[in-house]
Amino acid sequence: MTAAEADALHKQLADARLQVEIYKLVVDRYRKFIEDSESKSIAELRQLVRPLDSTITELKIAIQDQFHPYLYQDHYLKAVEAGMDMIFSWKPVQMPISFWVSFQDMARLKAADDIDRAIVLCSLFRALGSDNAMVLIGKNKSAWVQFSFADKEYVVDIAHKAMNAFSGKEDSHKQFMLTILYSFNDRDYADFSEG
Numbered sequence: 001m002t003a004a005e006a007d008a009l010h011k012q013l014a015d016a017r018l019q020v021e022i023y024k025l026v027v028d029r030y031r032k033f034i035e036d037s038e039s040k041s042i043a044e045l046r047q048l049v050r051p052l053d054s055t056i057t058e059l060k061i062a063i064q065d066q067f068h069p070y071l072y073q074d075h076y077l078k079a080v081e082a083g084m085d086m087i088f089s090w091k092p093v094q095m096p097i098s099f100w101v102s103f104q105d106m107a108r109l110k111a112a113d114d115i116d117r118a119i120v121l122c123s124l125f126r127a128l129g130s131d132n133a134m135v136l137i138g139k140n141k142s143a144w145v146q147f148s149f150a151d152k153e154y155v156v157d158i159a160h161k162a163m164n165a166f167s168g169k170e171d172s173h174k175q176f177m178l179t180i181l182y183s184f185n186d187r188d189y190a191d192f193s194e195g
Helices: 003-029 031-038 042-048 054-064 072-088 103-109 114-127 171-177
Strands: 134-138 143-149 152-157 162-167 180-184 189-191
Touching: 003 031, 042 180, 042 189, 054 072, 054 103, 054 114, 072 114, 072 143, 072 152, 072 162, 103 114, 114 134, 114 143, 152 171
Parallel strands: none
Antiparallel strands: 134 143, 134 180, 143 152, 152 162, 180 189
């Protein structure tokens, strides 16, 4: 790299840093307005799970194309793993404010926070045929996705990018469920924070 190229690159970097600082000022100035307009009750959160969304449909088709034909009973768990690989390849980000990103924007940026990734995965699992996939929200806004399949309970840990299977009603699963504050999907929600 020549000195002129290095200088031009440093100038571009300085300009980009200045632009980021300006964006931070705008976000900080309008933080309360944005967060108030983005605030959702747990009942409203279920509207964010959208298995028929066009971006979710595209992801579903990309996964189902790996199986000819896709049969829920035969391929669902492998499809779940493919979906996890896809979504967990996205960069995890911390949003500076409470702000819901669309599925289309998450897929374009290949980035999302844990709750958004849980909502995407739940929507995808529902699109792949699960009637019972649910987003679980725990203390400190930790997020998981749970579903039942073939007499087992599966819990996808978003932060750790892992899936655990539980047979029947194992004590470890019962203990885990005691840490959940809310669960929801596009059809149902439950608030466990009071109990």
